[in-house]
Amino acid sequence: MPETPGAGTDRLMELLSVSLGAYYGDFTVAAAAEGLTASQGKTLSVLRRGPSAMRALATTLACDASNMTGIIDRLEKRSLVRREPSPVDRRVKNVLLTADGERAVDAIRAGMRTTLAGLETLDDADRDVLAGLLERVFAVPDAEPVTGGRTP
Amino acid sequence: MPETPGAGTDRLMELLSVSLGAYYGDFTVAAAAEGLTASQGKTLSVLRRGPSAMRALATTLACDASNMTGIIDRLEKRSLVRREPSPVDRRVKNVLLTADGERAVDAIRAGMRTTLAGLETLDDADRDVLAGLLERVFAVPDAEPVTGGRTP
DNA sequence: TATTGTTATACTCTATAACTATA
DNA sequence: TATAGTTATAGAGTATAACAATA
Secondary structure (H helix, E strand, O other), X not given: OOOOOOOOHHHHHHHHHHHHHHHHHHHHHHHHHOXXXXXXXXHHHHHHOOOEXXXXXXXXXXXXXXXXXXXXXXXXXXXXXXXXXXOOOOOOEEEEEOHHHHHHHHHHHXXXXXXXXXXXXXXXHHHHHHHHHHHHHHOOOOOOOOOOOOOO | OOOOOOOOHHHHHHHHHXXXXXXXXXXXXXXXXXXXXXXXXXXXXXXXXXXXXXHHHHHHOOOOHHHHHHHHHHHHHOOOEEEEEOOOOOOXXXXXXXXXXXXHHHHHHHHOHHHHHHHHOOOXXXXXXXXXXXXXXXXXXXXXXXXXXXXX
């Protein structure tokens, strides 16, 4: 039972700030090597998981829907993504990655050498532990208490 | 001995990407609550560790020196930072946080409720483990092999 | 000569508001 | 009426190139 909630939190917040800052810097440099901005790279990364409507994309990227138009415009001009009208709702447009877009995402990931090198220093067990902790802290692990579940 | 280097790396990279997105989103919202952009908030956070010359600040924030002029201009206009000529080199200007600037940084950190809540789910032991792993992966643990060090 | 900070420029990102075409 | 995507606009971030002051 931690007596002082938030006691060791300050140090971890600082460490997260530095760590994720390093990750973000690495990502930005790798994206720039492909001639892409961080936002463009992030957009492509999200689309790597599958097609998405403009609105959903904006929600995922936590930006206003009006931004997506410009970002997707520029990516489409470079043939990295493609807009496609939804078959079920004529208002929505789905965005999908082209083959070139997939290649770009992979190139960015492969170009994150600092981060990759850092991860290589961990063995499989450590990776599992880190993954588990990150999931608990950030993935908000279906935190809702199951209806009717026990509350000791 | 990991037979397949990079095997479990993909999943971790994906997880880091999601974690960073969550952290950064939380930070951006908390900064916006103070009327600050993410870049401004990041700049203030860096200055929380101590004063810094314009050039050093740009290096830390991984952006061009010319950007800092505008960012610091806007922060200074709001009395969150102050420029001060260096006593030792008349070319350099040191930037320091004002009392209001310190308050703003603290408010941002306190406003990152999602991240703080996530960290609260960890007990002290877990926090130590996470901190240790992050340091190993990102802090670039003086990776250079000590000259003359053993290479088993 | 090299470096620090700044300016000028151009492009991208970002949110707000208003518009259109659907639903 | 409500929603998806777009446009217009304005402010902020970003890199490049050029500059003055200083080292």
